[in-house]
Amino acid sequence: MDNSNIDFTAIWKQQKVVQPDIVELQNKLNQFKKNNVKKLIFSNILLITTIVLVIFIWYKYQPQYLTTKIGIVLVIFAMTIFLLVYNKQFSSFNKIDDTQTTGNYLKSLTDLKTKQKYIQTTMLSMYFIMLSLGIGLYLYEYTLMMSMFWAIFAYGITLTWISFNWFYIRPKTIKKKQAKLDELISKFEAVNKDLNN
Template structure:
């Protein structure tokens, strides 16, 4: 038994150095950047679809109350602003090539990371408040024909959905995206270090 403990102790002290070539790491980084670009593009497309849906409701349905128009306007403006911010961030990583301008790409990636942090913290609350305000104005006319139980269910489900997205979903997405971008920056800095060490 003592021999087993010694072998286990020796095994735990043993460090394995994994060597990954700069080319392999560069391919991994390119793949991860491609994934981030794709996800960002999907977010932008989703926001544009939401904007079109809101504008379609506004154009094709007849509303009598001015509050509904104000609510739809606030919601459309909030979605448009958020979409423009997402597009600005997408351009940071989409317009720079990793191999042509490594330092420019790395700076863009770090700026992207800071922008995403700001988006999920400060700007997210602007977006949530604007959407909530838009829904409040929209619900004044739309829910007027509902019974009290139907109004309570509609308002309660909307509130719970916003609360769920603002807490659990936002935190999980923030954490996962931060880890992914941190790892990407670390890999890219190591690649740059290997390139400069070889020169």
């Protein structure tokens, strides 16, 4: 059999190409958007409630030491700054709607990924540093009233909890969020590539 006359290009073009289901992909994107907006709202409620509680404690118990007051201010400042930056994601999610082209979906998702990376690295680091420092300063006044053992124990438990959040929960959460977003981006890249070919 002579293989020199076979037109591989024609055969290739005759193959049925399985197109990704755009509707299914949009549904996944809408579910992703919905879940993240819920998390944003929950985080807002949680952090605002915490700020109100911290202010109430400050007002109710009237700490005497300047370190305690500075600690409270640092904690409130850390949460407020984090919320302000974190809430900028609302605009990113609002830009994603059913009327967009796949290219626009892709752009919206890559913009969101950039914002999330900034929040997960720079802002979260600043948040943890300020929060840890604030809690450490806040505890100082009250640990002075304790015996040495209980003061070390209080700081040890606090440091352990902060470390657990920093070294275990934070990386796990970041990895999970990035994986979901990366999966959506890669699917929209594939669709966009197929549509442009």
